[in-house]
Amino acid sequence: MISADATTGSPGGVEPPGSGEEPAGGDGKPPASVGWTRYLRRLSEANVVVVTILAIFTALVIGAILILVTSTAVLHAWGRVGSAPGEAFATSWHTVANAYSAMFEGSIFSPSAVGHAISTGRGWTAAFSPISETLVSATPLMLAGMGVAIGFSTGVFNIGAQGQLIGGALASLYVGFEVHATIWLHLPLVIIAGAVGGAIVGFIPGILKAQTGAHEVIVTIMLNYIVLYLLVYLLTTAPFQQQGQTNAISRVMPNSARLPHLLGSGLRVNAGLIVAILVLLGASWFMRKSTLGFTFRVIGINPDAGRTAGMNVKKVTVLVLMLSGALVGLAGMASLSGTDFFMATGYGGGVGFNAITVALLGRNRPLGVFLGSLLFAAMITGGRNMQAVTGIDLDLTTVIQALIVFMVATPALVRDIYRLKDSGRSLTQLISKGWG
Amino acid sequence: MSAADVAPAASQAHVAIRPEGRIVTVARRRGMGIFVLILAVVMFWGFGLGVPTSQQATFLLTAPPAVAVSPLVMSVHWVSMVLGILAAALALVLMIRRSSRGAYLIFTLGVILFFWAFLMWVSRDETLNFVDMLAETLIATTPLIYGSMSGLLCERAGVVNIAIEGQFLAGAFLGAMIGSVSGDLWLGMLGGAVAGGIFGSLLAFLALRYGADQIIVGVVIVAFCTGLTNFLTEQVLTPNQTTLNSPNTFSPIALPLLSKIPILGPVLFDQNIFVYLAVVLLVAINIGLFNTRRGLRVRAVGEHPRAAETVGISVMRIRYQNVIMGGVIAGIGGAVFTLGSVGQFSAGMTDGYGYVALAAMIFGRWRPFGALVAALLFGFAISVQSFVAIVRPEIPSPFLSMAPYIITIAVVSGLVGRVRAPAADGKPYTAEG
Numbered sequence: 049m050i051s052a053d054a055t056t057g058s059p060g061g062v063e064p065p066g067s068g069e070e071p072a073g074g075d076g077k078p079p080a081s082v083g084w085t086r087y088l089r090r091l092s093e094a095n096v097v098v099v100t101i102l103a104i105f106t107a108l109v110i111g112a113i114l115i116l117v118t119s120t121a122v123l124h125a126w127g128r129v130g131s132a133p134g135e136a137f138a139t140s141w142h143t144v145a146n147a148y149s150a151m152f153e154g155s156i157f158s159p160s161a162v163g164h165a166i167s168t169g170r171g172w173t174a175a176f177s178p179i180s181e182t183l184v185s186a187t188p189l190m191l192a193g194m195g196v197a198i199g200f201s202t203g204v205f206n207i208g209a210q211g212q213l214i215g216g217a218l219a220s221l222y223v224g225f226e227v228h229a230t231i232w233l234h235l236p237l238v239i240i241a242g243a244v245g246g247a248i249v250g251f252i253p254g255i256l257k258a259q260t261g262a263h264e265v266i267v268t269i270m271l272n273y274i275v276l277y278l279l280v281y282l283l284t285t286a287p288f289q290q291q292g293q294t295n296a297i298s299r300v301m302p303n304s305a306r307l308p309h310l311l312g313s314g315l316r317v318n319a320g321l322i323v324a325i326l327v328l329l330g331a332s333w334f335m336r337k338s339t340l341g342f343t344f345r346v347i348g349i350n351p352d353a354g355r356t357a358g359m360n361v362k363k364v365t366v367l368v369l370m371l372s373g374a375l376v377g378l379a380g381m382a383s384l385s386g387t388d389f390f391m392a393t394g395y396g397g398g399v400g401f402n403a404i405t406v407a408l409l410g411r412n413r414p415l416g417v418f419l420g421s422l423l424f425a426a427m428i429t430g431g432r433n434m435q436a437v438t439g440i441d442l443d444l445t446t447v448i449q450a451l452i453v454f455m456v457a458t459p460a461l462v463r464d465i466y467r468l469k470d471s472g473r474s475l476t477q478l479i480s481k482g483w484g
Numbered sequence: 485m486s487a488a489d490v491a492p493a494a495s496q497a498h499v500a501i502r503p504e505g506r507i508v509t510v511a512r513r514r515g516m517g518i519f520v521l522i523l524a525v526v527m528f529w530g531f532g533l534g535v536p537t538s539q540q541a542t543f544l545l546t547a548p549p550a551v552a553v554s555p556l557v558m559s560v561h562w563v564s565m566v567l568g569i570l571a572a573a574l575a576l577v578l579m580i581r582r583s584s585r586g587a588y589l590i591f592t593l594g595v596i597l598f599f600w601a602f603l604m605w606v607s608r609d610e611t612l613n614f615v616d617m618l619a620e621t622l623i624a625t626t627p628l629i630y631g632s633m634s635g636l637l638c639e640r641a642g643v644v645n646i647a648i649e650g651q652f653l654a655g656a657f658l659g660a661m662i663g664s665v666s667g668d669l670w671l672g673m674l675g676g677a678v679a680g681g682i683f684g685s686l687l688a689f690l691a692l693r694y695g696a697d698q699i700i701v702g703v704v705i706v707a708f709c710t711g712l713t714n715f716l717t718e719q720v721l722t723p724n725q726t727t728l729n730s731p732n733t734f735s736p737i738a739l740p741l742l743s744k745i746p747i748l749g750p751v752l753f754d755q756n757i758f759v760y761l762a763v764v765l766l767v768a769i770n771i772g773l774f775n776t777r778r779g780l781r782v783r784a785v786g787e788h789p790r791a792a793e794t795v796g797i798s799v800m801r802i803r804y805q806n807v808i809m810g811g812v813i814a815g816i817g818g819a820v821f822t823l824g825s826v827g828q829f830s831a832g833m834t835d836g837y838g839y840v841a842l843a844a845m846i847f848g849r850w851r852p853f854g855a856l857v858a859a860l861l862f863g864f865a866i867s868v869q870s871f872v873a874i875v876r877p878e879i880p881s882p883f884l885s886m887a888p889y890i891i892t893i894a895v896v897s898g899l900v901g902r903v904r905a906p907a908a909d910g911k912p913y914t915a916e917g
Contacts, residue, residue, distance in 0.1 A: 446708075
């Protein structure tokens, strides 16, 4: 993450951190110790890794406080703090520890399930299930997050992931149940349809911004609502509605349109993850090596410079939103064709917002999006387990995510809270350019 | 955008007088003319010739406190055709006339004629209570007014407040909870104001002190408020619905005499305190912004902070004050959702209206009364939509629900024309050391 940051960071020719100290080790000192002290110094410096980790830590602490003040058991215990002070602390600790350990066990692994599997040799599926679920949740986040990130790094603020995701899923669903073919032909068609569906929804804010100057933030948000209602309508009409249903539920994807499982039928992790990783690799190549990606980045940093250099800013705006929408549409495809197989009203709720947080947390870089998706997916799947085990509402994870992004978006705040040294580089992400 | 534009404006006095005026190009005026002509055709053929001559629409024009007026009974067929011809005439005026003066007025008139014909067509063989529809328009408009005033205060000082939706939610939540616990609606409204103020302060703190991207912070504040109110609703309100989430609502106050005016009396002068307060707020902000020394400073800070700082205005102080004040106003606007009508908080109840309010502000060119007109348009669309859903169940309701959002897109993309935001809007400012 750090090296990627140094190469594609601010355009002013940033020096790699600590490069000035390197020649000092010329008197026969082993270079490893130089690296070691530099490593230690980096830990107290406000760089990307330190800020991100402290942001996650701080958000979890605030989340814990929220758990405490909304738990009746804890509040009762503190009501009797005069007579039993130990109990108040013990109850508080147990409440938070139970919540967060349920979150951990639901998303990574449960020690008891793993122990059981080791001692009996059976139940490996149950032991791997949490991590499989995390990967399943992470797949659409990676795709949608990368879609939003491509927009961000081009100065386009795509908040329409929700609508584009539904657009992609609808297109995939249609191709899924209307086309009959072998899986080798059918599945690629379903995947392409997802990208096309998302791109169509992305095209609308793109063309409106290019032609009329309508700001994409408002248009994409409004489109989210419009597409949600469109989905409600389509799900109650032929050809989408499931036969014999009066509810708004779609037909089901046939087997030939489903992404195959990767680790046996017991675990839901599927080929969508491979699609996501390939897309991330492709995006990395595209943004760093391709001509069009270079154009995107130039226009993101300075549209006037791009225009002067002969780049067609309007065309690029449309292309960016279509590409962004296409990746988000793939996210819709991945969750539909990977795990859900049918659609209901409000489909994909939450992924739209999570895509934005993932892109911000990952600083718009493919590796960052990958790691950010894993983290937030773990929080979401863990949050479901937490809700089931302790009854604490899943929305807590949204709050924690938002807190993390607050701090990642304002690194200087984290630096001030923890009195870190200034790393000498601005980590603040500036994307928007007013309403221009 | 900044220096290059300001210099010629200062040298040419007549440009400087109305720097934010809508520039109506000939092409745009012709475009508007064609649009009105299309409406006229729809009115003439669709609502006029397409309807049997026997069908009549009845508009009731009386509501309780007002003096009674006899209802308006119209033949849909003939009246729509006449209205269509009138609209066609307006369209021709738009297209042929040399001057662009008053183009928007003529355009608006054409749209109003269309709405008239549309309402007749919808309520053919039915009865429409027109006074109720206008009253509902005003009720739907009220939170939008608060929202757009919040956005306006912030953006005039150069800070984009896209967090209105979140401040709405926070205000609606805390307003309902405090109003319910204390049993005092005024305390509830105060609670809403405080909740909005807190998130206004958070936006100000992160955007001004740390120079964070204002749109990112705004979007994340919305997400944070959505998550937090959902979480607290599930954890705290739902188990204690009767004690924590059942405030009363402000009852309408009929102003003596004024509320007896036919048709408009009950619409304008028999409303709850939120509506009256919104009117006061509109007037106060309009005067404050354009007729006071402080307003001039705010606008200077929003247009050219460096210049403002040079003449001794504290950019940061003005921005802090305005953003926090904007948050407070949006918080009160949020309380409208719970204390004004519904009397209960439910998760995600603001339905994106915070963004609609922002669109109204843009459509209104960052001016209070411009925003009011836009907000009324949205309010009317919402009110018509709920009426149509009742009278014409054959029209799929999802399409009707889409209407306000489609209008928002149409407004920000087509109808607005080229608007000019305050020049420093959304740009972090750092004083030079």
